[in-house]
Amino acid sequence: MKKIGLLLSILIATSAFCENKIALSGAGATFPQPFYNMAFQDYAKLKGVQVSYGGIGSGGGIQSLRDKVVDFGASDAYLSNEELANMPASVVHIPTCSGAVVIAFNLKGISQIKLNPSTLTKLFLGQITNWNNAELKKLNPTINFPNLEITVVHRSDGSGTTNMFTDYLCKVSPEWKTKLGSGKSVNWPTGIGAKGNPGVAGTIAQTKGSIGYIGSEYAFAEKISSALLQNNAGKYIKASITSVSAAAKGAIPADTRVMITNSSAVDAYPISGFTWMLLYKEQNYNNRSYNQALATTQLLYWMVSPTAQSLAGKVNYAPLPASAVAKAKAILRTVTYNGKKILK
Amino acid sequence: MNSDKVLKSVLFTASLLILLISGGMVYSLFRGSMLSFHHFGWNFLISSHWDPTQGKEQYGALPFIAGTIFTSVLALIMAIPMAFSTSLFVAEYFHKTRLASVVNTLVDLLAGIPSIIYGLWGFYILRPFIVEIGLNPQGYGIFTSSLILAIMIIPYATSLSNTTIMMVPNELKEAAYSLGATRLEVIWNVILPNARSGIMASYILAFGRALGETMAVTMLIGNANIIPTSLFSTGNTMASVIANQFGEAGGLQLSALIEIGLLLFLITTIVNAIGKFIIKKIV
Numbered sequence: 019m020k021k022i023g024l025l026l027s028i029l030i031a032t033s034a035f036c037e038n039k040i041a042l043s044g045a046g047a048t049f050p051q052p053f054y055n056m057a058f059q060d061y062a063k064l065k066g067v068q069v070s071y072g073g074i075g076s077g078g079g080i081q082s083l084r085d086k087v088v089d090f091g092a093s094d095a096y097l098s099n100e101e102l103a104n105m106p107a108s109v110v111h112i113p114t115c116s117g118a119v120v121i122a123f124n125l126k127g128i129s130q131i132k133l134n135p136s137t138l139t140k141l142f143l144g145q146i147t148n149w150n151n152a153e154l155k156k157l158n159p160t161i162n163f164p165n166l167e168i169t170v171v172h173r174s175d176g177s178g179t180t181n182m183f184t185d186y187l188c189k190v191s192p193e194w195k196t197k198l199g200s201g202k203s204v205n206w207p208t209g210i211g212a213k214g215n216p217g218v219a220g221t222i223a224q225t226k227g228s229i230g231y232i233g234s235e236y237a238f239a240e241k242i243s244s245a246l247l248q249n250n251a252g253k254y255i256k257a258s259i260t261s262v263s264a265a266a267k268g269a270i271p272a273d274t275r276v277m278i279t280n281s282s283a284v285d286a287y288p289i290s291g292f293t294w295m296l297l298y299k300e301q302n303y304n305n306r307s308y309n310q311a312l313a314t315t316q317l318l319y320w321m322v323s324p325t326a327q328s329l330a331g332k333v334n335y336a337p338l339p340a341s342a343v344a345k346a347k348a349i350l351r352t353v354t355y356n357g358k359k360i361l362k
Numbered sequence: 363m364n365s366d367k368v369l370k371s372v373l374f375t376a377s378l379l380i381l382l383i384s385g386g387m388v389y390s391l392f393r394g395s396m397l398s399f400h401h402f403g404w405n406f407l408i409s410s411h412w413d414p415t416q417g418k419e420q421y422g423a424l425p426f427i428a429g430t431i432f433t434s435v436l437a438l439i440m441a442i443p444m445a446f447s448t449s450l451f452v453a454e455y456f457h458k459t460r461l462a463s464v465v466n467t468l469v470d471l472l473a474g475i476p477s478i479i480y481g482l483w484g485f486y487i488l489r490p491f492i493v494e495i496g497l498n499p500q501g502y503g504i505f506t507s508s509l510i511l512a513i514m515i516i517p518y519a520t521s522l523s524n525t526t527i528m529m530v531p532n533e534l535k536e537a538a539y540s541l542g543a544t545r546l547e548v549i550w551n552v553i554l555p556n557a558r559s560g561i562m563a564s565y566i567l568a569f570g571r572a573l574g575e576t577m578a579v580t581m582l583i584g585n586a587n588i589i590p591t592s593l594f595s596t597g598n599t600m601a602s603v604i605a606n607q608f609g610e611a612g613g614l615q616l617s618a619l620i621e622i623g624l625l626l627f628l629i630t631t632i633v634n635a636i637g638k639f640i641i642k643k644i645v
Contacts (some may be wrong), residue, residue: 077612169500174585176414176610198415202610205413210502210596211585213606224485225500226493 040313045072046079046092049178049233050293052333053115054092057326065320067313076178076202083109083296086304089314091296094178095202096275108299110353112346113274113292114321115335118234118262119183120244120289124222125149125164132157134248135190135288141229142170142187143194144208149227164227171221171230174211176202179233182291186279190288231289234262238334249288250280257287262336265290274345290336295321301355311355319361322346388627395621397614406621412587414607414615421618423625428589429597430626432504433579434572436593437511442565444512445519449561452520453527454553455545466524473517481578484510489582498594502584505593510582511572519568526560527553559640566637570630576601600626 044054051073058069074082076093083091084105096111121133133141137153140146146153149163173180184200198204212221215236222228234257237244246254255261265278265286280288295318301311320326327337338346351361398406402421409422448469456462488510489501498505530553538548554561576599584596585606598606600622611619 075610077610081612167499174580174606176607176615199418201414201416203414203607205411205415205587209586210500211598211606213580213585220485224490225502228500 039068040309041068041070042089042310042313042317043070043072044079044090044092044295045074045082045088046296047076047094047178047293048073049094049117049235050092050115050335052235053330053335056333057321057329060325060329061317061320064325065316067317069317075176077176080296083298089297089310090318092294093296094291094293095181096277096292096294097296107303109296110299110349111274111294111296112318112322112349113266113294113338113342115327115330115337116262116266116278116290116292117182117335118257118265118287118290119179119186119231120234120237120242120257121229121247122219122222122232122237122242122244123229124224124226125166126226128161128163129243130246131161132246132248132254135187138247139187139191139194141168142172142206142208143197144170166227169225169228170206170209171218171225171228172206172209172211173203173213173218173231175213177214177233178202178291178293179215179231180204182277182279183231183289185277185291186289189280234336235334247288249284249286250282251284251286253284255285255287259331259334259336261285261287262290263339266292266336266342267339270342270345272345272348274342274349292338292342297353299353300357301353301360308355311353312360315350315353315360319347319350322350388624391620391624391627395617395624397617398621399617401614402618406618407625410589412603414611419614421615423600423618423622425587425589426598426600426603426622427625429504429583430573430599430601430629432590432597433508433511433583433599434569436504436508437515437572438565438569440508440512441515441519441568445516445523445565445568446561448516448520449523449527450549453524454549457528469517469520472513473521477514477575477577480510480514481581484578484582502582503594503596504583504590507579507583507599510578511575514575514578515568515572518571519564522564522567523557523561526557526564529560530556559643563637563640566633566640570633570637573630573633574601574626576605580605 051071054071058071062068076095079091079093080097080101082088097109102109121138123131134157137146137157140153147168149166149168154163181200181202184198184204188195188200198207210221212218215233218230219232219236219240219242222230232242237257238259244257246256249255264283265281265288267283267286268278268281270276274292274294278290278292281290297314297318301314322338322343327343330337351359353360398421402409406421406423407427408424410424411420411422412425413420448465452462452466484506489506492498492506493501534552534556535548538552543551579599580602583598583602585598585602586596587598587603588596590597604619604623607615608619
């Protein structure tokens with residue numbers, strides 16, 4: 019009996035000890051995972067709070083949050099009104115950084131081309147099929163295009179990158195909007211599919227005359243050269259961390275649920291977008307402790323702080339402009355525990 | 363309890379567990395595909411429209427069924443001459459020589475190479491080669507995938523054929539030789555009739571293997587959700603569309619993918635059952 023009593027008291031002591039230490043978990047988009055991993059490592063060093071993140075895809079992240087098995091979810095696409103209504107409680111969006119989609123191509127000896135929205139659409143609709151096309155020549159008078167068939171490369175898996183790219187094409191081309199629409203995967207009229215950014219980048223690198231779209235975080239890290247795109251203001255813009263950040267400078271709604279593709283900002287790269295973390299507005303659910311709720315909101319508050327945002331640039335994500343940070347902070351201040359605001 | 367009874371119950375539990383696992387798989391595949399079945403019914407099998415765009419989702423499995431059958435049949439057609447010659451070489455012409463054992467080991471080795479390695483080799487070596495010799499401007503598609511599949515299934519097609527060819531009684535062959543038959547005549551009139559069903563069965567099992575192959579095909583077929591129209595057309599297979607789209611799929615799309623999984627399961631089961639049936643007939 020004595021032994022059992024001792025064992026029990028040890029068990030109770032250890033479980034009490036464990037409860038003191040707060041660990042957070044999140045799941046969702048793979049796109050910001052390198053940034054999140056790095057930020058969470060630093061956060062553990064700074065605040066002693068362990069954060070684990072599973073890059074299981076945006077869909078999985080939203081599902082995990084709905085099932086209340088994570089403290090926060092993460093998604094490359096904001097939840098539609100319908101999806102929000104399907105959640106068991108009110109959910110808020112916190113943008114953490116932005117990324118872009120770049121247009122990569124494989125043409126021997128040519129490292130930079132200019133594209134405008136109409137040619138870009140025609141390329142991916144399969145209406146321009148050869149590199150010696152007159153429209154391409156007109157946009158790039160100095161380049162001597164070869165007589166070479168164009169192979170379009172797109173994603174074969176569902177992806178936030180595709181969502182951002184097709185959202186942009188819908189905005190600039192009514193034809194695209196009626197024929198294909200936008201989403202994480204669409205019914206491509208032409209080309210070959212490859213899995214993930216590495217798959218698309220590898221296929222482009224291996225296929226002469228190919229063109230495709232790649233997530234900026236991968237393209238920047240691998241130093242893949244990309245096309246200059248004409249933005250809404252008529253300027254040809256190279257994709258870079260600065261030009262992607264610039265896209266977020268336009269008007270943002272209070273709940274930050276917006277696609278900033280085809281931004282009207284003068285120096286904006288046109289195919290840019292936010293990625294978000296999602297959490298419940300009322301943090302007392304599933305018997306969560308106040309400390310757990312506090313730690314969650316503090317983590318997200320820290321994610322938009324200058325410290326975390328400066329990390330984003332290091333791993334090839336575009337930091338949020340001040341206007342977006344202010345909006346994110348305002349949203350976090352509305353998060354409550356038992357109806358009382360958590361952050362002062 | 364004596365040791366015999368213990369062993370018996372252990373074996374019984376182990377086999378029951380396998381039964382339960384496969385039963386559970388079929389059950390969960392059925393359950394998962396209900397949503398898609400309610401939406402599309404039998405039309406799922408004959409519709410070639412696969413559109414995962416949100417708001418206008420529409421799923422039909424025909425492009426993938428066609429792609430799977432095309433690539434596997436083509437792979438089998440390409441594999442049979444190579445597999446058959448190898449079997450004859452190993453099991454008859456050079457039977458029990460060192461050369462035969464080297465060839466045999468190498469063929470067995472082919473079976474042990476992970477599928478992704480075949481995929482990478484196909485992507486970086488075979489596909490550029492096909493572009494180089496001018497068969498196809500970009501090299502992706504049915505032909506390239508079938509070629510890589512053919513190489514992958516050769517070991518499955520040869521190993522069983524080897525055994526059955528070796529099992530042909532020596533007396534029969536000697537009798538034929540003593541009657542003045544040439545080697546070719548012995549192969550044609552003695553070995554083939556005796557080993558026919560074993561050889562057939564091994565090809566059917568190899569075919570079953572080609573049906574489910576995923577990674578190498580995904581890397582080479584082009585992943586275009588269309589019914590292939592020619593040898594060099596791009597396409598997609600059932601296994602490869604599941605591998606590609608499962609990660610981010612949800613709702614109706616997920617259910618449609620599971621239904622494709624169920625279809626693949628059924629097709630492979632039937633093909634394997636036919637193979638088993640033919641083997642049984644020879645014993």
